[in-house]
Amino acid sequence: MGHGFRARIARVGDVLRDHQRAIRRLQWAIVGVYVFLLAVPAILPLPDRTASVFNNLTILAQFAFWGVWWPFVLVSIPLFGRAWCGLFCPEGALTEWASGHGRGGAIPHWMRWGGWPFVAFALTTIYGQLVSVYQYPWAAAAVLGGSTVAAMIIGWLYGREKRVWCKYLCPVSGVFNLLAKLAPWHYRVDPHAWRRPVRRIESINCAPLLPLRHMKGAAECHMCGRCSDYRGAIALSARSPEAEIVGVAEGDGWQTALIVFGLMGLAVGAFLWSASPWFVTIKQTAATWLVEHDVYWPLAQNAPWFILTHYPEVNDSFSWLDGAVVLVFIAGAALCVGGPVFAGLWLADRILPARRRPGVLDASGRLLRGRLAGVHKLAQGLIPAGGVGVFLGLSATTLTLLHHEGVPTGWANAVRFLLLGLALAWSLRFEWRLAGLRCRRWPVRATAVGMVGLGLAPFCVAWVLFFAVW
Ligand code: SF4
Known part of the structure; x- marks a missing residue:
């Protein structure tokens, strides 16, 4: 550069x-x-x-x-x-x-x-x-x-x-x-420059409370620029978009949960339920059962708007049963889509040799001792796929609104599948590189990546159902 x-x-x-x-x-x-x-x-x-x-x-x-x-x-x-x-x-x-x-x-x-x-x-x-x-x-x-x-x-x-x-x-x-771990920019800290004596040190208000001296990535930085050139040691710098995930991020249990069961599970369920015929089937089955057993209160649409959707003037109100089935659907998606993703990561971790450094440090300097530390590192590679999934789900609302305004949206599915394909390819490339940190033998690496790829199958199927089938 x-x-x-x-x-x-x-x-x-x-x-x-x-x-x-x-x-x-x-x-x-x-x-x-x-x-x-x-x-x-x-x-x-x-x-x-x-x-x-x-x-x-x-x-x-x-x-x-x-x-x-x-x-x-x-x-x-x-x-x-x-x-x-x-x-x-x-x-x-x-x-x-x-x-x-x-x-x-x-x-x-x-x-x-x-x-x-x-x-x-x-x-x-x-x-x-x-x-x-x-x-x-x-x-x-x-x-x-x-x-x-x-x-x-x-x-x-x-x-x-x-x-x-x-x-x-x-x-x-x-x-x-x-x-933010994928961003091609970050505020880089030069440790040698930091150690140089300076005449006057002014204080910097880093609002999100980052330890400036030991800052390693862009994940928590709000990119406000206040620390730029601080002590002549911090500078906005370009980097590879893969640098942080491969070289810095270790992940932890909560991050893995957010990627696997949040972005790739729960969010998928939240986007899909309203389009899903399965949702209607579950609801009808439950309603029939309730009526047969003379239980009618769950069918009432009397919840206030801040608990469940309640707009009778436009004929749109949820019953308690609707609310319950939405919860069941989202939880089911979190398990059925997120579960296989986690299983794929876990299998990949088992296939790869143990990490050379069993007790690695996370971004805040804590020791990662957990047995799942390898899974957490591999989970970081799925950030592109999870992120694009959420973008596609959110942009479905954009497209619905554009369609309502008469804007043609026939091109959308081609773009959606292209974006999804690219994100999946990037995630698998990450897995290949992350596996390479633990093993150089390509058959082992390829098998591990294959396990992660298999685990992603329900995630892919969910989007195909949403965009092309339902
Ligand atoms: S750019 Fe702003 S948020 Fe980021 S480390 Fe510097 S002061 Fe903190």
Whole structure:
């Protein structure tokens, strides 16, 4: 990589560092648009069938949030790291602002629990389905607005000008953390330069609380640029998009759960249930059984809108049975799709020789002793496939909205299968490289990769059913 190219990239980091005030203004502008699009549709009547993006604010907000914002924020993470978080996210800006004006308390022990990213992602995904977050403005206000209020409360309670919410509790930070490992940029720390004596050390406010000196990857960095050129040792730098997963990331049980049972299981179920004839069959079978046994209360559609979808004026209300079957379907998908993926990783790990370093350190310097440490490392290779799955699921909403506006969408399936194919190929390439860290003999590596590939079969079948069969 040429010196000039390196310097130009580092300069981008310096420009961000020098324009923090402008970034803050931009964030407040985004906060304004965000609050407007969240609050105003919630007080307007529900749109009728003829409403469109061009004449109805509720549909416009729906398109902005679920058609553009969410899927393309997801795409931006492997392209630019978590720059969305550090430069644009309204929730991040608000929690940091609240933290600057709040109590400044110490971060409680419970918040450091490693399972929050998985649990928060799972609960938000499931709750969003139960209240039909993509369709109704009240539901969007409850899910997004609730998360924003919680972010501000946590900001007010803990840390001083920090993003404690983003680091520990944000429902998507776990997913962003995984996808950012693919980013071709990161803030690189030069340990030799760091050790050089400096005349004056100014303090840096790294809002997501990263240990700057020991920072190794892009997973947790919000790419805000504040630490650019700190001590002459930190610089925005280009890298291979495979460098972090192969050379740095070790993964852990919760990350594996998020990749395998979250992105590749639960999320698949959340996207598929509404299109699935199996869902209808399960529901009808259960309803028949209930009626035969004179149990009628689960068929009532009397749950309030913030528990289950309840909009009788547009003839769209969930019964308790609907809600229960949605839960069963999502849990079933998590097991039936995520289970084989995990089995494939486990078999691959068994086939490969034990890792040379049985007690490797994770990104925060903790010792990984677990018997599944090899599985966790291999699971990191599935991040491209899992990420593309979520993008395809989210962009289905984009395409539905575009279709409603009369935009032709006949090209979509070809693009979907192309993206899925490329992501799967990249994940298998990762598995090949990760297997190569443990064994150079190609038949062993190929068998291990083959096991992972076999485990991915139900994941592929699920998308084929969704896009081409149902
Ligand atoms: S390490 Fe912290 S201060 Fe530096 S760019 Fe990342 S988030 Fe900003």
